Amino acid sequence: MKIAQIQNYNINYQRNQKPNNTKNNLPVVKHSYTQNPQMSLLDTNYNQLMIKKKNPTFTGEIERAVSILTKQIPLEERIADAFNFLKHGDLIITGKSIKEAQGGLLNSIDKLKKNVIKRIFFIEDDNIKGTLAFRKDALGDTEIINPNKQSIFITTDGKEYELPQNSYNYIIPGDSVRIDDFILPIKDKPKRDLSMHRFAYAKAFNYEKEAEDVIGKENKKILSTLYSEKKPVKKTMFSDVIGQDDVIRELKENILYPLRSPRAYENLDLHHGFILKGGPGLGKTHTAQALINEAGLNYKFLNGLELENKYVGESEAAWRDLFDEAIDNQPYLLFIDEFDAVGRARGGNDEYGDKVVDQILTCMTDVDANKHDVFVMAATNFFDRLDKALIRSGRFGKILNFKQPDLDATRKLLDNYTKGKPISETLSKDAIAKKMFQLQCTGADVRRLVTDAYLNGYQRAGITEKLDKNILTDADLDEFKILDIDFENAINKFAEGKKPDRKAVGFSK
Secondary structure (H helix, E strand, O other): OOOOOOOOOOOOOOOOOOOOOOOOOOOOOOOOOOOOHHHHHHHHHHHHHHHHOEOOEOOOOOOOOOOHHHHHOOHHHHHHHHHHHOOOOEEEEEEOOHHHHHHHHHHOHHHHOOOOOOEEEEEEOOOOOOEEEEEEOOOOOEEEEEOOOOOEEEEEOOEEEEEOOOEEEEOOOOOEEEEOOEEEEOOOOOOOOOHHHHHHHOEEEEOHHHHHHHHHHHHHHHHHOOOOOOOOOOOOOHHHOOOOHHHHHHHHHHHHHHHHOHHHHOOOOOOOEEEEEOOOOOOHHHHHHHHHHHHOOEEEEEEHHHHOOOOOOHHHHHHHHHHHHHHHOOOEEEEEEOHHHOOEOOOOOOHHHHHHHHHHHHHHHHHHHHOOOEEEEEEEOOHHHEOHHHHOOOOOOEEEEOOOOOHHHHHHHHHHHHOOOOEOOOOOHHHHHHHHHHOOOOHHHHHHHHHHHHHHHHHHOOHHHHHHHOOOOHHHHHHOOEOHHHHHHHHHHHHHHHOOOOOOOOOOO
């Protein structure tokens, strides 16, 4: 049966690169693979499923169907013959038992990401002291994988090199592999033709149908995202942040300018941790998005509650992983909302929570000491709950206060959120902005009120009714305008919602 090769997606090959996971500079050709993350996830999950698959099974005791003739053929001869039919997408495994081989390969699943497994061939041998796996890459070169708990050793050109656990490397004819005191010579072909005996010495497991189904679904998903008719989304910039001029100035001086002109700031100890202090709706997340676009930062947005875990120790590990990722991809912004969920003051009965704060302090101190281009913005509505050690210099030492919009900022917010909308030419913007200011509306509140006024106008003009009857025309929309009465109704309803729902205790009517 002819088997089409499975090619990896978005693969870049870089020849003559030394493997990162092999000691002593093993002089073999190495490739560097850059894969589509979606396909990597597919390969990992699919291959793990295939290795665990029970029918055909790797979990039962393999049937002793190998003939006496097969037992007499040296392992290197059988493997050399198997190399002749090994194709991209195949996996050859050799060991004492298929159960033992399964366990080792499940631990090495990350090394099987490069291609989906289509066929597996198991070659049993009683003399080998461990498990070895072989595959071909997309260029046709043969690789060896070490799924054992101990290192194995490859001899090439008379020199022996170590291949650690869960590592892989390329091998060529003339090399030899040593696992404990067992030595396996690598040959390109056996001394005599063994093709008639393959059914006896190699137990075959065929997953071609499963692989094709999975790949077909994944290809369809990838191609569906290749192009779609979408209007371009305007990026949020500092000019879109209204009423927070002091905050913007601080971010420019501490992050944007140093990234643009490192030499001008090389002698300054700048802040890496920022506390964004202020109530909801004042633009903390909006400002972080603008900073990312202005400075070209890699980033991650998280909620403090997401980092909490009921299992002791896992939250500390999550924080270490977050900072490691940030350092590897700097310049980087880590934005954490509801920071008080994890940064609350230590000293109570929550010993686990105290350890999390300790871990955050350690990570921030490392970033500050090494002057990494990593910046952490932690937003909170409850500044007083934070541990005092977090808000000192060298950690989150810069406090950015987000203020309630003044009257001028409220006017600008109203202009911004009504831009492009069908407002009446006689709309009393100043009077509307003044009412919003008196109600202490945040930027989020102004945006909500504009939407509410828009919908009120639909009801007043009968557009909602026409939508319900499915008789709306373009002419109806062309004639529609948002009026003062629409804003007045929206503001009155908003004001009602801000009133206390009951009288204070101790007061009568």
